[in-house]
Amino acid sequence: NAGVTQTPKFQVLKTGQSMTLQCAQDMNHNSMYWYRQDPGMGLRLIYYSASEGTTDKGEVPNGYNVSRLNKREFSLRLESAAPSQTSVYFCASTEQGPSTEAFFGQGTRLTVV
Amino acid sequence: DAKTTQPPSMDCAEGRAANLPCNHSTISGNEYVYWYRQIHSQGPQYIIHGLKNNETNEMASLIITEDRKSSTLILPHATLRDTAVYYCIVRGLYSGAGSYQLTFGKGTKLSVIP
Numbered sequence: 001n002a003g004v005t006q007t008p009k010f011q012v013l014k015t016g017q018s019m020t021l022q023c024a025q026d027m028n029h030n031s032m033y034w035y036r037q038d039p040g041m042g043l044r045l046i047y048y049s050a051s052e053g054t055t056d057k058g059e060v061p062n063g064y065n066v067s068r069l070n071k072r073e074f075s076l077r078l079e080s081a082a083p084s085q086t087s088v089y090f091c092a093s094t095e096q097g098p099s100t101e102a103f104f105g106q107g108t109r110l111t112v113v
Numbered sequence: 114d115a116k117t118t119q120p121p122s123m124d125c126a127e128g129r130a131a132n133l134p135c136n137h138s139t140i141s142g143n144e145y146v147y148w149y150r151q152i153h154s155q156g157p158q159y160i161i162h163g164l165k166n167n168e169t170n171e172m173a174s175l176i177i178t179e180d181r182k183s184s185t186l187i188l189p190h191a192t193l194r195d196t197a198v199y200y201c202i203v204r205g206l207y208s209g210a211g212s213y214q215l216t217f218g219k220g221t222k223l224s225v226i227p
Contacts (some may be wrong), residue, residue, distance in 0.1 A: 004156075035217075042200065042217035043157070058214075090156055098145050098204055098213045099164070104156030 002026055006091050006105035013081045013112045021076040021108050023091030029103075030096045032074035033058075034066060036087040037107075043090060049074055050096065081112045117201045122222045125195075131188040133221050135201030138182045144205040146177060147215065148186045150197040157200065157217075160186065191225045198222050 007022045025032065030051045035043040045058030049068040063085060065077045074093075078085060088109050094102040118136040125131040137146065147162040161168055161175045163184075168175045174187040188195055200220040204213055 031213075033215075037154075040219075042219045043215075045214060045216070048214065059216075088154060092156075092215075094213075096213070098143065099162065100213075101159045101162070102149075102157075102215055103159070106156050107154070 004091055004093055004103050004105040006089075006108050008108060009106070010109050011111070013078075013110065015082060015112060017081050018077065018079050019081065020078075021089055021091075021110075022073070023075065023105060024073045025091075025093040025103070026072065027093060027103065028071070029093040030071070031094050032068065033092040033094075033102075034064075034074070034076045035090045035092065036060065036085075037090060038087050046076065046089075081110075083112045086110060086112045117203055117218055119199075119201050119218065119221045121219065122224070124224050124226055125188075125191045127193060127225050127227050128190055131186075131191040131195065131223060131225070133186040133188075133199050133201075133223065134183065135185070136183045137201070137203050140181050140203050141205065144203045146175065146181075146184050147202040147204050148173070148175065149200045149202065149215075149217075150195075151200070151220070152194075152197040160199075162204075191223075193225050193227065196223060196225045 004025045033048040034046040037043045047066040049055045052071045088107045091105045092102045148160040149157040151157045163175045177184045198220040
């Protein structure tokens with residue numbers, strides 16, 4: 001049981017380049033999330049998808065777009081990467097409701113030069 | 114979501130109990146208290162959660178005060194592998210969209226000392 005899988009694990013981009021971070025979960029969860037974590041900081045929510053077919057902005061959505069491709073997959077796209085987007089990105093999934101455990105992927109370490 | 118306050122760092126001797134405090138004075142009646150930890154910048158790992166009653170599982174115990182304004186995570190016999198950043202989170206509805214979010218603060222960096 002893989003849980004939450006993120007690809008790639010590492011990426012270096014040049015300013016202005018685009019890329020898509022992939023996330024897939026095999027737990028049949030309805031809700032999926034994208035977070036970013038800057039050095040010495042907690043995780044900040046970028047976008048989330050409460051259920052298949054819906055997406056909503058989180059705390060720091062500027063510069064990002066998302067797609068909930070199906071129930072399993074939730075991708076994060078950087079259209080024109082900036083050095084300020086250098087960070088570690090985490091995907092998570094959970095069932096809906098306030099009393100459910102969230103599972104996290106191992107992260108994508110992105111550097112924009 | 115209610116905000117939480119945690120000490121930035123704590124030390125604990127190996128084999129002793131680690132008691133990590135958290136204040137959440139603005140918690141509302143239907144919000145749960147969650148604890149996660151993050152080891153070496155890996156993805157956060159769920160530890161335990163509770164609403165009103167104290168909870169215990171194979172990893173830890175969660176003690177919630179009667180007024181629910183604070184809680185304590187207890188690792189009964191800390192090992193070196195418990196060195197991590199521990200996050201106390203209050204989970205509630207996000208922006209009325211029907212999705213329950215996890216909002217992370219900076220957490221407590223626990224160092225277990227040999």
